[in-house]
Amino acid sequence: xxxxxxxxxxxxxxxxxxxxxxxxxxxxxxxxxxxxxxxxxxxxxxxxxxxxxxxxxxxxxxxxxxxxxxxxxxxxxxxxxxxxxxxxxxxxxxxxxxxxxxxxxxxxxxxxxxxxxxxxxxxxxxxxxxxxxxxxxxxxxxxxxxxxxxxxxxxxxxxxxxxxxxxxxxxxxxxxxxxxxxxxxxxxxxxxxxxxxxxxxxxxxxxxxxxxxxxxxxxxxxxxxxx
Numbered sequence: 270x271x272x273x274x275x276x277x278x279x280x281x282x283x284x285x286x287x288x289x290x291x292x293x294x295x296x297x298x299x300x301x302x303x304x305x306x307x308x309x310x311x312x313x314x315x316x317x318x319x320x321x322x323x324x325x326x327x328x329x330x331x332x333x334x335x336x337x338x339x340x341x342x343x344x345x346x347x348x349x350x351x352x353x354x355x356x357x358x359x360x361x362x363x364x365x366x367x368x369x370x371x372x373x374x375x376x377x378x379x380x381x382x383x384x385x386x387x388x389x390x391x392x393x394x395x396x397x398x399x400x401x402x403x404x405x406x407x408x409x410x411x412x413x414x415x416x417x418x419x420x421x422x423x424x425x426x427x428x429x430x431x432x433x434x435x436x437x438x439x440x441x442x443x444x445x446x447x448x449x450x451x452x453x454x455x456x457x458x459x460x461x462x463x464x465x466x467x468x469x470x471x472x473x474x475x476x477x478x479x480x481x482x483x484x485x486x487x488x489x490x491x492x493x494x495x496x
Contacts, residue, residue, distance in 0.1 A: 276299050282398065294310070322409075330354075359392055
């Protein structure tokens, strides 16, 4: 499995069978991105309705005939835009062609802008993925909360994608506690330095966890690692 960071919270799993899984595909207007909306994807995971997370989900779904996996309220909107969807709700799970997915709860708000008005978009979520004999946890936008310890005991997590931007999610200090609760082998910080409001130094997370645990990725040449 190849882990690829495309900036902000947009991450990708490239599997051994050639499938591309993308999470929170904020590409257009993302100052960090290294890809375009012509990028090939097979499955699209969207954690919640905010525009810098659902981003280009409709365009990517239509171009690639790829299903959008999200909570039902968000997939309902996507269906109205003629996208392909596969709704899962909090705590639900499914076996898909790439492996197993379970939708995990997150602590965050969620809405989508429809014709200039904010509409309720269901609860915010995270995803737990099992593929290529690896377990990946994409936390989405969230705070650090006690159930992260339950997640860590229930699943042998290889890589956890954790937001560190602060203000709208947890920051580096809280993310370090979260990583300890999850007991993940590797942690990739996301959701930081995209906008002035979420400026952070990822080294603040590095210094709070054992050596080698944190993988700082930057879109482009230094944006990948294999597990």
